[in-house]
Amino acid sequence: MPAKKKAKKATTKQKIKHSAKPAAKRAAAPARKKPAGRAPAARTAASPVTRAAVATRPVVARPAPSKAEEFAIEAARCMDDDKCTDVVVLDVRGKNPMTDFLVIGSGTSDRQMRAVLHHIQDLGETLGYQAVRSTSDDRATWLLADFMNVITHLFEPNTRAHYDLEMMWGDTARVDWERPGTGTRDRAGLHSGQRG
Numbered sequence: 001m002p003a004k005k006k007a008k009k010a011t012t013k014q015k016i017k018h019s020a021k022p023a024a025k026r027a028a029a030p031a032r033k034k035p036a037g038r039a040p041a042a043r044t045a046a047s048p049v050t051r052a053a054v055a056t057r058p059v060v061a062r063p064a065p066s067k068a069e070e071f072a073i074e075a076a077r078c079m080d081d082d083k084c085t086d087v088v089v090l091d092v093r094g095k096n097p098m099t100d101f102l103v104i105g106s107g108t109s110d111r112q113m114r115a116v117l118h119h120i121q122d123l124g125e126t127l128g129y130q131a132v133r134s135t136s137d138d139r140a141t142w143l144l145a146d147f148m149n150v151i152t153h154l155f156e157p158n159t160r161a162h163y164d165l166e167m168m169w170g171d172t173a174r175v176d177w178e179r180p181g182t183g184t185r186d187r188a189g190l191h192s193g194q195r196g
Contacts, residue, residue, distance in 0.1 A: 082115065084116060090169050092169055107143075143155075
């Protein structure tokens with residue numbers, strides 16, 4: 001055999017031996033043990049512990065609304081049904097010594113605002129709330145009905161911006177009054193579509 005071919009065979013055998021050795025060593029080597037005292041890193045989203053912790057959290061039940069809160073919500077819905085805009089219910093319990101809830105809405109004309117105030121007073125009578133006083137200015141820019149625990153305010157938009165009761169009571173909670181999953185119910189029945 002020529003010397004070149006012998007040299008080539010020898011180097012090929014050496015390469016095979018060297019490449020086979022580490023594989024054989026790896027197979028024969030005992031499995032490494034993890035150091036004691038180290039916990040595996042916790043997983044966030046896929047960890048069953050996290051899911052179980054989320055599932056076992058106590059559900060905090062919201063207390064049932066008081067009679068005054070129910071009336072304030074119904075008054076706000078009445079305003080919305082009668083085409084008032086930017087209707088807000090403010091929970092001022094413990095912050096206002098005169099009342100518990102303020103219902104504020106903007107009207108479009110003096111005739112509409114007077115009709116809304118009349119509807120709210122009728123609603124109050126059916127729910128057991130008699131208006132203690134009702135005030136309005138000559139031009140009907142601010143109408144008010146006081147039911148003791150609930151005071152309703154109807155404003156012409158510029159007058160509302162001037163007095164800005166929401167800013168005055170800005171640190172109070174707003175009450176969600178919209179009907180869930182239902183369309184608006186206006187008195188004329190013109191807009192019966194779903195709320196988006």
